[in-house]
Amino acid sequence: MVAAVVTGIGGWLPPRAVPNEELAARLDSSDAWIRRRTGIRRRHFASEGMAVSDLAVEAGGRALKSAGGCDADAVVLATTTPDRPCPATAPDVATRLGLPGVAAFDVAAVCSGFVYALATGAGLIAAGIARRVLVIGADVFSSILDPADRSTSVIFGDGAGAVVLRAGSAGEPGELGPFDLGSDGGGADLITVPAGGSRQRLSGAEPAPGQYYFAMAGKEVFWRAVQQMARSAQNAVDRAGWRLEDVDHLVCHQANQRITDHLADELGLPRARAVTNIADVGNTAAASIPLALDQAHADGTLRTGDRVLLTAFGGGLAWGSVTLRWPAIDDGRGQGGPDE
Structure with a gap:
């Protein structure tokens, strides 16, 4: 296959x-x-x-x-x-x-x-x-x-x-495992840019200037993010035939360091297994997981064969998770390449 x-x-x-x-x-x-x-x-x-x-x-x-x-x-x-x-x-x-x-x-x-x-x-x-x-x-x-x-x-x-x-x-290092994806449109207004789309343009009402900016209901999003990522991550691990204790690295969407910490706790994983780079880059939205992976590869945190669990939560509301066995990437950085 x-x-x-x-x-x-x-x-x-x-x-x-x-x-x-x-x-x-x-x-x-x-x-x-x-x-x-x-x-x-x-x-x-x-x-x-x-x-x-x-x-x-x-x-x-x-x-x-x-x-x-x-x-x-x-x-x-x-x-x-x-x-x-x-x-x-x-x-x-x-x-x-x-x-x-x-x-x-x-x-x-x-x-x-x-x-x-x-x-x-x-x-x-x-x-x-x-x-x-x-x-x-x-x-x-x-x-x-x-x-x-x-x-x-x-x-x-x-x-x-x-x-x-x-x-x-199937089975070789680098293989993406089964995905878990989901959404809840009932929470669409929790993370949104209210103006600029067809709904606003055809409403007949002139938007306030602030409605062209991004808005987020931070407190409610915080706990929904932790709980939904935990459920989705567990589903992905189960579908891959892993156990949570087998996970070497948790790489979640870098939304907030407290969310990352609470998610690790919710999954029963040591916080040290959570890859994080939010201190130096902030929340980079769709870029956050690949940027965290790139940094962890470059500094040698990710080693060939490591079991990596990816999970994210964001507007929509939408969430998703997948497992990954880290590959040998021979690009001169990190594990699988010559020392820098």
Whole structure:
């Protein structure tokens, strides 16, 4: 049976780093308050003139290089902040990466987008439509944040991460295990940008300026995220035939350090097994899981054969989880490559 196998990985952050002190100065806040509430000490923001496609091209190019080539049969881009509402951003990214003519499209599942894009890429391979798929998660959330909203503007950052999937054999390192995906449209208003879509445009009412910004009901989302990711992660582990105690690394959506800690506790895993990079990049939405994987690969945390559990929760509401045996990626970084 053909399996989807991870064979390359890459990530990219915009050069502009924004420490807590820069935001605290205009938000009547402090570095200590932001760290205590979120675990974040800095994040990266795209500079003027940048778009999400620029970040996606950088991360996608690094993933293709990591995989030992520049070819792919399809490009799947998970993003909530496309360059334009129409057309999709993925075809432009594919062309700029030297992949004209391949299937390319966007996936919109907010912070769960990368897991959904992975499932889509795996499905293309299983169906025989593609042999190699570039899967990218990229977001420029700074473009939709209300600069005066302390509850959101200190949390999110911009970035992109990507993996290359190839057709492989069941059981080999890098194989993506069974997925668990789900949604609850009853919570659509908990994580949203109220204005700009067809519902608002055809309502006959003029939106308030603030409705074009991202909004989130933080307290309710916090506990829903912990509980739903725990259930979804357990389902994925069960379908893979694993036990939770077998998991070497938990890589969840980097929403908030407290969410990561509570999720590890809920699953009965030591907090030290949870891969986290939120302190230096913030919540990068669809990019958070691949960026965390890229960093953990680069610093040697992920070793060939390690059992990795991925799980995410975001707007929609949508969630998803999948298991993964970490592959040997011989790109000069981390396990499987020469020392840096």
